[in-house]
Amino acid sequence: MAEPVTKSVLFVCLGNICRSPIAEAVFRKLVSDQKISENWVIDSGAVSDWNVGRSPDPRAVCSLRNHGIHTAHKERRITKEDFATFDYILCMDESNLRDLNRKRNQVKTCKAKIELLGSYDPQKQFIIEDPYYGNDSDFEAVYQQCVRCCRAFLDKAH
Ligand code: 6LJ
Numbered sequence: 726m727a728e729p730v731t732k733s734v735l736f737v738c739l740g741n742i743c744r745s746p747i748a749e750a751v752f753r754k755l756v757s758d759q760k761i762s763e764n765w766v767i768d769s770g771a772v773s774d775w776n777v778g779r780s781p782d783p784r785a786v787c788s789l790r791n792h793g794i795h796t797a798h799k800e801r802r803i804t805k806e807d808f809a810t811f812d813y814i815l816c817m818d819e820s821n822l823r824d825l826n827r828k829r830n831q832v833k834t835c836k837a838k839i840e841l842l843g844s845y846d847p848q849k850q851f852i853i854e855d856p857y858y859g860n861d862s863d864f865e866a867v868y869q870q871c872v873r874c875c876r877a878f879l880d881k882a883h
Pocket residue numbers: 739740741742743775776855857858
């Protein structure tokens with residue numbers, strides 16, 4: 726069978742204002758730099774409903790801006806449909822993974838492969854920790870992990 730024309734990936738974390746919007750923006754930039762934007766549907770979402778409609782955390786926006794990347798994302802909670810429509814749902818830590826697997830058990834159709842984004846890290850740092858109670862250097866660490874993992878994912882998805 727021929728390769729499908731587009732692939733889709735949804736980046737997920739607890740609140741969709743720190744880690745997953747960084748991952749989404751980093752992946753969007755990689756794909757755009759390689760001029761393959763039309764091959765990808767890219768989004769991010771939350772497992773919680775704590776921040777509905779909010780812009781990313783200013784520290785996340787700043788960490789991206791420091792690397793010349795812009796984001797216009799607004800928080801959204803993941804839906805049942807996401808499990809049926811996305812090829813990949815990539816999350817940040819084991820708590821996200823538990824929440825996603827619990828939700829998956831409540832949906833009729835799941836096409837998505839649910840994985841840790843960190844499982845793609847060439848440096849084998851499997852967990853991308855929640856930087857919410859951290860500082861700027863924690864946000865920079867999240868950014869660097871996202872760059873490594875998104876490059877590897879784009880290169881070769883599991
Ligand atoms: C329900 C009770 C919790 C966090 C975050 C943490 C805490 C966040 C946050 C990530 C994104 C009503 C909402 C926890 C946005 C907000 C404070 C609590 C929010 C937690 C534990 C360890 C590390 C980080 N909880 N907001 N309220 N992450």
